[in-house]
Amino acid sequence: MTAYTVVDVGGTTLRVGRYDSATDRVDDVRRMPTEGMDRYPGDPVPVLQRRVVGQLVEVAGAALARHGTRHLGIAFAGPVDAAGRVPAAPTVWGRRGDPLPLRDLLRQRLGVPVTLVNDLTAAAWRYVDPGADQEAFCLITVSSGIGNKVFRSGEVLLHPDGHGGELGHWTCDLSPQAVPCDCGGRGHLGAIASGRGAVAAARRAAAADLSGFARSMLAGAELDAVALAAAARAGDPFATGVLRDGLRHLATAITAIFAAIGIRRYVIMGGFALAVGPRYATLLTEALHRLGCFGLTPTEIDEMVVLGEPDDDHGLIGAGRLLTHTPATPVPHPTPVPPLPAILHLSPPKPGQKGETTARSRGRARRGRAETGTAGRGRRAGSDRGEWVRGAGGRAAGRRPRRECGAGLPTAARPRPGRPDLRWIRLDVTDPVACAEVVDRVAPDGVVAVHGPSDVTWCEAEPGRAARLHETAAANLAATTAGRRLVLISTDNVFDGRAPGNDEDTPVAPANAYGRAKLRAERAIGTAGTVLRVSLVYGWEPAGTGKWLNFFAKCAYALRAGEPVEVPDGQWTTPVPVDDVAAVTVAALADGVPDLLHLGGPDRINRADWADRIAAGLGVPAGLVVRVPLARTRYASRPVNTCLTSTRLAGFLEEHGLRVRGVDDGIRDLLAQGVPCTS
Structure with missing residues (x-):
């Protein structure tokens, strides 16, 4: 028996x-x-x-x-x-x-x-x-x-x-x-x-x-x-x-x-x-x-x-x-986990700290190269390249997206302590020698700089310090990445918001201290890499951490709980899902990419209208969305228009087989994924 x-x-x-x-x-x-x-x-x-x-x-x-x-x-x-x-x-x-x-x-x-x-x-x-x-x-x-x-x-x-x-x-x-x-x-x-x-x-x-x-x-x-x-x-x-x-x-x-x-x-x-x-x-x-x-x-x-x-x-x-x-097969002996691709991720200093930050690296180097996996879009087939993702202040490095550019090639890392697949390295980003040592140790072939501080309100309160941190970190990166592809993630806040859209040829006129700090970082990079200016990035991220949530996550958590949410009426943006930002970022590590590229979503939308669509997607009463003047919200220091257009993006996306989703598709896909852990 x-x-x-x-x-x-x-x-x-x-x-x-x-x-x-x-x-x-x-x-x-x-x-x-x-x-x-x-x-x-x-x-x-x-x-x-x-x-x-x-x-x-x-x-x-x-x-x-x-x-x-x-x-x-x-x-x-x-x-x-x-x-x-x-x-x-x-x-x-x-x-x-x-x-x-x-x-x-x-x-x-x-x-x-x-x-x-x-x-x-x-x-x-x-x-x-x-x-x-x-x-x-x-x-x-x-x-x-x-x-x-x-x-x-x-x-x-x-x-x-x-x-x-x-x-x-x-x-x-x-x-x-x-x-x-x-x-x-x-x-x-x-x-x-x-x-x-x-x-x-x-x-x-x-x-x-x-x-x-x-x-x-x-x-x-x-x-x-x-x-x-x-x-x-x-x-x-x-x-x-x-x-x-x-x-x-x-x-x-x-x-x-x-x-x-x-x-x-x-x-x-x-x-x-x-x-x-x-x-x-x-x-x-x-x-x-x-x-x-x-x-x-x-x-x-x-x-x-x-x-x-x-x-x-x-x-x-x-x-x-x-x-x-069909009897069950015996329990196999533990199989070694394949080495993870090398990703070094430097979190920005928090307000009140010095220039010290935390570097996190995934994977290990072998024969001077980081082990990756199958090359993704925008890569030469068979390439053995690894990426160094610096900074967590921008949303683009805020999570590893579900959709990746090519099998086996992760596009970003989640900045969460305790991950067993991350090695942590303390680093002073204002120290050029320390930056060089970390780059030499990880030996990446590509670097993505997604560094902060990115709290717009804090930057307004500490404009000089914000500018120095951005500029110094960018300069140190540019000096240590000779021979490596470098992509700096920048912002739509380098424009004053008077125009409904700004392409790569629009003259810069920073709207706030954060925009001025990012512009100094762009100039510190110079010709050493590609500047990727990104409009408002959104997606799920953990709540309850004390971190300022992106607009989508803030609205979705509150509305799903049946709580009213105040939103600015009359602040326009061209939002982009974080997975799409990550995909474009990886593609931008390829050779031959322009030195400046704008990434904005295809829809120009008022934040209040966007919140209404999130509520509709969740199936909650529209009355939970409370429209208030921009000046009464935490977005008061932002321009009326934080919108990016591009004369180069369409061709770039076609070349690399990518697309950027509009607001409705982005909301639908995120709500289909479900709400993530809140702590």
């Missing part, structure tokens, strides 16, 4: 049990709330990821000891790629975060072989007869979300990266009023027809039709998934109408799957669908008849939909059967 410990991680509930391959049953099944967004709404994605990993280690570790088993199978509510990474888990931790190497984390912490698959992939194995010539089928789960898997010719159809089976994120409502999905999108099938979606739809319908709701058996009861399922099961007209509205979208999806690949058998499972029971299959079949399935007779349509087993053990039994027929 072979037994396995199996775990099913759902958006609401985590189940753990012991699977006996001899009886094809699970026992010692224990259920508990998943330590995810359902229990901790509002927690950032990284925090929820840590909670779920910690819960799995604790629960699975205890179960392995209790069962005396040495193999662990996990069915997880989210896509899982071939390497055991979870790229997203909308029902577990909401908006998209960084991919989580869950299988490897659990292998390392539990010391046993781990097989990790999507929960629907596992559940499909419950309905598979290994070795038999079985008809292809599609398994659909309707629970807190909606997912699916197609099983054909002995395997679940999936891309190696885990793509596929996410029918719940098919966009079936393109209207402006489409309801939001947990993933950050809108109009997705799961947001409309899942258990959560059906409850939300019932609440909206109740508010819109008070008299109809008053006649429902739901009136006076707590309107949740259990109550709604019971009412629909009993034939309540109000509940049935709500269910029918959602099922027409699910039926449309089924007819599309059938028309595309000919699947005729659909097994419906999931807590909400099974709670409604046979009536759920009846209502779904009625919707299929109304739509029609090309080439099928009414009798054949009647045979398409069947309910799965009436329990919640699908993931557990499926994971056990999967382990029985």
Whole structure:
């Protein structure tokens, strides 16, 4: 007899049990709330990821000891790629975060072989007869979300990266009023027809039709998934109408799957669908008849939909059967982590400090060169170049972007203490000898200077000191980078803001002390490198650190929390997403780049209008955006127009295969990523 410990991680509930391959049953099944967004709404994605990993280690570790088993199978509510990474888990931790190497984390912490698959992939194995010539089928789960898997010719159809089976994120409502999905999108099938979606739809319908709701058996009861399922099961007209509205979208999806690949058998499972029971299959079949399935007779349509087993053990039994027929591989010996590309990152001194700063280097030098990876855009193929990123005061060096210019080539580093992949070096940037020694030690082939101080208000209070720090640091860099490409990140504040746009040929006229300091840094660089003037840079960054947040992050955090945010009305900018800035910066390290380049976004926008669009993207009331005069905000020392145009950027972007996103695309992409850790 072979037994396995199996775990099913759902958006609401985590189940753990012991699977006996001899009886094809699970026992010692224990259920508990998943330590995810359902229990901790509002927690950032990284925090929820840590909670779920910690819960799995604790629960699975205890179960392995209790069962005396040495193999662990996990069915997880989210896509899982071939390497055991979870790229997203909308029902577990909401908006998209960084991919989580869950299988490897659990292998390392539990010391046993781990097989990790999507929960629907596992559940499909419950309905598979290994070795038999079985008809292809599609398994659909309707629970807190909606997912699916197609099983054909002995395997679940999936891309190696885990793509596929996410029918719940098919966009079936393109209207402006489409309801939001947990993933950050809108109009997705799961947001409309899942258990959560059906409850939300019932609440909206109740508010819109008070008299109809008053006649429902739901009136006076707590309107949740259990109550709604019971009412629909009993034939309540109000509940049935709500269910029918959602099922027409699910039926449309089924007819599309059938028309595309000919699947005729659909097994419906999931807590909400099974709670409604046979009536759920009846209502779904009625919707299929109304739509029609090309080439099928009414009798054949009647045979398409069947309910799965009436329990919640699908993931557990499926994971056990999967382990029985495809045993987990042994825990490998630890594999050395490949050397990281060399990135030296010098944080600017804080106000009140001397010229001392902190240098952080990633990777190690070998034979006088920094190990990198595949060359990115703007690079010669096969180049072994590393970059030295100096300074963290500007936003461009504020984070490592998700989108990189070419495989394996990071474009920036996150200025956060405690990162194990960063070496820290104390450095006085006003000391030319010390700067030269650090450059010699890291041996980079390219240098990006993103140095501060960049606090515009502080620069206004300390104009002389700000100018000296910028100028001295830039001069020291220029003196130490002979033979290396150098890019200095500068600002739109070198213009006075009278014109709605400024290109590379516009005469400079600094608007404030920060602009004057940056202009002195530009002149200190001279012909030693490229000056990249960048308009307002935005993206996610941690809150709660005492650091001045960029405008997007400031607005998004407040609005998401339902808090009003005051924004200047009448201050115009051409904002650029930080990932796009990083991509252009890396490309600017190539040979033959102009000595001056402007990088502004394609949209010139008033900050107040931008805040309105952020609010719309989050789906919060527009009234939370409070417009105030520029002089009353922290942006008072900025010009009315901080906008950059360019006569050179379009050709540069085309040459290097890049694009700069507009405001709407930038907001959409950032909100789809999810809110990061706030500390």
